[in-house]
Amino acid sequence: MTTLTSMDSETLRSRHDAVRAEYEAFKARGLKLDMTRGKPSPEQLDLSNAMLTLPGNGDYFAEGNVDARNYGGLNGLPETRRLFSQMIQAPADQIVVGDNSSLALMHGTIVSALLKGVPDSNAPWSEGAPTFLCPVPGYDRHFAICEELGIRMIPVPMTGEGPDMDMVERLVEDHAVKGIWCVPKYSNPSGETYSLETSRRLAAMKTAAPDFRIFWDNAYSVHHLTKDHHTIPDILALCAEAGNPNRAFIFASTSKVTLPGAGLAFFASSPENVRWYLERAFFRTIGPDKLNQLRHVRFLKDHAGLEAHMEKQAQIVAPKFEALLQILEAKLGGTGAAEWLRPAGGYFVTLNAVEGTAKRIVSLAKEAGIALTPAGATSPYGQDQHDRTLRLAPTFPSLSDVKAAAEGIAICTLLAAIEKQAG
Ligand code: PLP
Numbered sequence: 084m085t086t087l088t089s090m091d092s093e094t095l096r097s098r099h100d101a102v103r104a105e106y107e108a109f110k111a112r113g114l115k116l117d118m119t120r121g122k123p124s125p126e127q128l129d130l131s132n133a134m135l136t137l138p139g140n141g142d143y144f145a146e147g148n149v150d151a152r153n154y155g156g157l158n159g160l161p162e163t164r165r166l167f168s169q170m171i172q173a174p175a176d177q178i179v180v181g182d183n184s185s186l187a188l189m190h191g192t193i194v195s196a197l198l199k200g201v202p203d204s205n206a207p208w209s210e211g212a213p214t215f216l217c218p219v220p221g222y223d224r225h226f227a228i229c230e231e232l233g234i235r236m237i238p239v240p241m242t243g244e245g246p247d248m249d250m251v252e253r254l255v256e257d258h259a260v261k262g263i264w265c266v267p268k269y270s271n272p273s274g275e276t277y278s279l280e281t282s283r284r285l286a287a288m289k290t291a292a293p294d295f296r297i298f299w300d301n302a303y304s305v306h307h308l309t310k311d312h313h314t315i316p317d318i319l320a321l322c323a324e325a326g327n328p329n330r331a332f333i334f335a336s337t338s339k340v341t342l343p344g345a346g347l348a349f350f351a352s353s354p355e356n357v358r359w360y361l362e363r364a365f366f367r368t369i370g371p372d373k374l375n376q377l378r379h380v381r382f383l384k385d386h387a388g389l390e391a392h393m394e395k396q397a398q399i400v401a402p403k404f405e406a407l408l409q410i411l412e413a414k415l416g417g418t419g420a421a422e423w424l425r426p427a428g429g430y431f432v433t434l435n436a437v438e439g440t441a442k443r444i445v446s447l448a449k450e451a452g453i454a455l456t457p458a459g460a461t462s463p464y465g466q467d468q469h470d471r472t473l474r475l476a477p478t479f480p481s482l483s484d485v486k487a488a489a490e491g492i493a494i495c496t497l498l499a500a501i502e503k504q505a506g
Contacts, residue, residue: 274426
């Protein structure tokens with residue numbers, strides 16, 4: 084296919100007319116499609132329906148004769164911590180099981196750091212001008228936490244194997260830089276996985292702030308889409324080897340394993356950070372929902388059970404990704420109107436359109452009945468300097484809706500690119 088940039092003005096005009104006609108025909112179908120929601124579909128939730136009757140009337144004693152109905156157990160049941168130890172890549176005794184939202188744990192951790200500081204802090208973070216490095220494209224909710232809590236954000240581009248580490252290493256020479264957001268596997272939204280080299284450099288780099296923390300949000304650890312299961316290194320071990328044992332805070336949850344509204348969230352870190360975390364948690368709660376922890380143990384049983392369950396998730400989700408990617412390739416491949424990565428896991432596809440067209444694509448799509456995540460959402464402060472990145476979420480809609488939406492998105496992307504090229 085001829086790229087748009089190599090077309091003469093006559094060819095471009097006739098291509099515009101043809102794509103505009105395709106767009107009008109798509110619009111006339113009067114569809115109502117939504118590609119914004121990075122959440123499991125009802126069929127995925129059905130996979131966990133057996134949990135709704137667990138642990139069952141009469142099954143409430145956990146290991147060591149612990150009555151799961153009662154208060155206590157701030158760090159979580161030992162059998163639950165063991166079950167998720169491999170997924171989280173931390174020893175069971177360095178894991179804390181919270182209630183259902185890892186985002187809540189991230190928010191709480193930052194609030195505590197702002198008010199109290201963390202181990203290795205000379206003062207609470209709020210006494211300085213706390214700043215986070217934000218790999219872009221990234222997760223809008225991470226950025227929203229920073230905005231809400233008054234933390235300055237500096238965007239750092241992703242490279243295909245994690246953030247641009249030359250830039251990160253330069254930026255952490257500033258003592259105000261206290262943290263970095265990382266989604267190390269099947270990242271939200273680019274789908275990329277951090278390389279060993281990136282992880283090593285993050286663990287070992289010299290930071291001006293002695294209390295710098297990596298927020299290692301491993302939300303998609305077991306969310307594979309292909310047989311090529313990506314692996315990431317044990318970040319706690321890398322940090323310890325590099326002489327920075329307290330550098331990483333790990334977060335994870337079962338939101339997209341079992342039930343997002345009734346899952347388990349996890350914090351894991353060095354023994355000293357875990358002590359610090361539990362000392363703060365003590366003032367917030369007398370204990371988490373241990374019946375839900377027991378429910379997860381009864382349902383998933385062990386790591387092999389967890390993997391088998393995730394395989395069923397993949398069978399539902401992978402065809403939707405495949406359909407989306409095939410349609411993008413068929414309609415946009417070779418045109419130069421967009422680029423995208425083929426993710427091997429996670430929940431999103433990132434579409435990088437022609438610079439300066441993302442907002443236009445979102446508005447064309449809206450007019451044609453397709454809701455897209457606002458352009459800019461994947462950047463701090465909602466500002467995509469290049470106005471080109473779109474986050475597509477194919478898990479929630481039905482397969483036929485994903486196909487229809489993919490077609491519409493491709494038409495809008497092409498039309499916006501042609502308009503831009505024609506000036
Ligand atoms: N972290 C990432 C990277 C996510 O993409 C999401 C949800 O989309 C979350 C965290 C939310 O996790 P939780 O449901 O555990 O709060």
